[in-house]
Amino acid sequence: MIPSFWRKIRYRYNLTGTKCENCGRIYHPPRNICPECRRKSSITEVDLGDRGELLTYSIVHDAPESFKLQRPYVIGLIKLESGVVVTSQISCKPSELRIGMKVKAVFRKYGEDGEDGIIYYGTKFVPCEE
Amino acid sequence: MRKVAIIGVGMSRFGELWDKSFRDIVIEAGIEAIEDANLEGKEIEAMYIGNMSGGRFLSQEHISALIADYSGLASLNIPAIRVEAGDASGGVALKEAYISVASGIHDIVVAAGVEKVTDVGSAMEIMDSSIDQEWEAFHGATLASLYAMMARLHIHNYGSSEEDLAMISVKNHKNAVNNPKAQFRREIGIETVLNSPYVAEPLKVFDSAPISDGSAVVILASERVARKHTDTPVYINSVVQSSDYLAVQNREDILEMKAVKTATRKALKLAKCELKDIDVFEMHDSFTITELLLYENVGLAEKGRGHELVRDGRVEIDGEKPVNPSGGLKACGHAVGATGIRQIGEIVLQLRGDAGKRQVDAEKGMAVNIGGTGATAVVSILGR
Ligand SMILES: [Zn+2]
Numbered sequence: 001m002i003p004s005f006w007r008k009i010r011y012r013y014n015l016t017g018t019k020c021e022n023c024g025r026i027y028h029p030p031r032n033i034c035p036e037c038r039r040k041s042s043i044t045e046v047d048l049g050d051r052g053e054l055l056t057y058s059i060v061h062d063a064p065e066s067f068k069l070q071r072p073y074v075i076g077l078i079k080l081e082s083g084v085v086v087t088s089q090i091s092c093k094p095s096e097l098r099i100g101m102k103v104k105a106v107f108r109k110y111g112e113d114g115e116d117g118i119i120y121y122g123t124k125f126v127p128c129e130e
Numbered sequence: 131m132r133k134v135a136i137i138g139v140g141m142s143r144f145g146e147l148w149d150k151s152f153r154d155i156v157i158e159a160g161i162e163a164i165e166d167a168n169l170e171g172k173e174i175e176a177m178y179i180g181n182m183s184g185g186r187f188l189s190q191e192h193i194s195a196l197i198a199d200y201s202g203l204a205s206l207n208i209p210a211i212r213v214e215a216g217d218a219s220g221g222v223a224l225k226e227a228y229i230s231v232a233s234g235i236h237d238i239v240v241a242a243g244v245e246k247v248t249d250v251g252s253a254m255e256i257m258d259s260s261i262d263q264e265w266e267a268f269h270g271a272t273l274a275s276l277y278a279m280m281a282r283l284h285i286h287n288y289g290s291s292e293e294d295l296a297m298i299s300v301k302n303h304k305n306a307v308n309n310p311k312a313q314f315r316r317e318i319g320i321e322t323v324l325n326s327p328y329v330a331e332p333l334k335v336f337d338s339a340p341i342s343d344g345s346a347v348v349i350l351a352s353e354r355v356a357r358k359h360t361d362t363p364v365y366i367n368s369v370v371q372s373s374d375y376l377a378v379q380n381r382e383d384i385l386e387m388k389a390v391k392t393a394t395r396k397a398l399k400l401a402k403c404e405l406k407d408i409d410v411f412e413m414h415d416s417f418t419i420t421e422l423l424l425y426e427n428v429g430l431a432e433k434g435r436g437h438e439l440v441r442d443g444r445v446e447i448d449g450e451k452p453v454n455p456s457g458g459l460k461a462c463g464h465a466v467g468a469t470g471i472r473q474i475g476e477i478v479l480q481l482r483g484d485a486g487k488r489q490v491d492a493e494k495g496m497a498v499n500i501g502g503t504g505a506t507a508v509v510s511i512l513g514r
Contacts, residue, residue, distance in 0.1 A: 008264060012268075027380070028265075029265045055283070056280070056283040056384070057279060058275040058278035058330040058331055059328070059331040060270060060271075060272060060274075060275045061330065061331070062254065062272070062330065064254070064258060064270075065252065067270045070270070073270055075269065075270055075271050076279070077279055077378070077379055085380070086265075086379055087265060087269050087378070089269055099283070099286050110268070110269070110270075120268075122268070
């Protein structure tokens with residue numbers, strides 16, 4: 001987990017995706033090849049913005065070992081203003097959740113490896129009013 | 131391409147087989163299939179084995195050679211190939227076995243699926259390895275939670291309910307009562323499902339298939355060779371595999387399973403038939419919402435109307451389009467890599483008239499096996 005975490009760290013800390021200059025499509029996670037253009041792909045990095053709306057969500061009760069302490073937690077699919085959809089945790093009370101609610105990205109802790117191990121950070125979302 | 135028939139079917143029991151090893155369960159199914167096909171064993175020219183995670187469940191890789199060896203075929207030095215596509219591994223093994231016979235390379239081959247999960251405590255986490263580890267699992271998503279998000283959206287958009295989903299579990303439990311190989315052979319009421327604890331809201335324990343031990347084996351033969359061994363061959367009219375974006379977030383519409391749609395369309399075309407010609411279905415109910423979405427993506431129901439099939443009883447065993455007469459993954463058991471072959475075994479028994487008390491009247495059947503959240507789909511059409 002550790003090497004793969006560090007390799008992708010800038011995409012976790014900032015909501016950055018890739019844009020295909022050939023067709024204009026934007027993807028997250030970043031890709032080396034555009035699934036529409038393939039050989040004609042022309043990939044550049046693009047900022048995805050930090051605001052979006054909640055497409056759907058679930059409150060997770062049965063969690064893997066590394067997430068057990070956080071149970072229950074909310075996982076959601078968020079459609080960002082750029083049109084890109086990301087999977088992320090939502091930090092809020094379950095009673096606040098509704099499909100279509102506006103959310104914004106914040107920088108939060110995700111977990112750690114063992115008692116004195118590395119702490120993982122990444123993007124979570126919180127409700128925001130327009 | 132030659133016509134290919136299934137001439138033998140074998141299955142272990144599905145469930146928590148504490149007293150049996152990986153080798154025991156695959157051999158149990160294999161022996162039953164060889165007896166059913168009326169073979170000695172030495173006629174087998176190759177083996178294709180679906181297995182999701184021998185490495186993580188048992189720390190045993192290289193299971194292809196192991197299974198050929200313990201099947202008593204080591205002295206024949208035949209090729210044995212393990213294939214992996216999450217819980218669609220079995221379906222993909224069937225497809226590879228089919229190609230090897232249809233192409234004329236082999237005359238008789240084994241397509242098997244096997245999984246032994248109860249030797250480890252973290253079976254759920256291993257199942258979760260079929261989702262995108264870097265961009266889904268990293269954030270705490272689980273396989274169940276991804277399906278739960280689909281369920282939430284379906285309920286929100288189309289007015290389906292947790293009760294509709296629960297009724298799919300109730301149906302599959304009812305069907306499993308008459309399946310001697312099934313893990314849970316008892317009827318349950320809707321309250322049992324609705325009162326079970328949440329796994330990932332709105333999905334509950336009883337919306338979720340168990341993770342089981344089990345094995346299933348089918349024996350494929352060319353049409354000419356099949357006739358020598360059986361009077362009741364069941365033909366593989368088509369078997370098609372498709373793929374989709376691995377992570378749910380990258381799909382244009384998360385309630386559309388494009389791999390399933392594509393594989394179904396191609397399988398029907400190759401089998402030269404329409405959906406209305408299919409009399410019985412085995413569908414991948416890893417969660418109740420999975421079965422509901424398969425109704426829609428296979429085309430039994432229009433988009434957003436899958437729950438109407440449940441309410442009308444059309445997918446019950448005595449309904450117009452029976453789905454999962456075996457009890458499905460929920461009640462027959464979900465032995466991961468074995469499931470795709472187990473579904474084929476059920477369709478063969480149904481078409482031969484060997485399904486006992488769960489027999490339906492059928493000329494053609496379809497099996498839909500999917501991996502993870504649907505990034506792999508295998509659709510097979512069998513006929514008499
Ligand atoms: Zn492009």
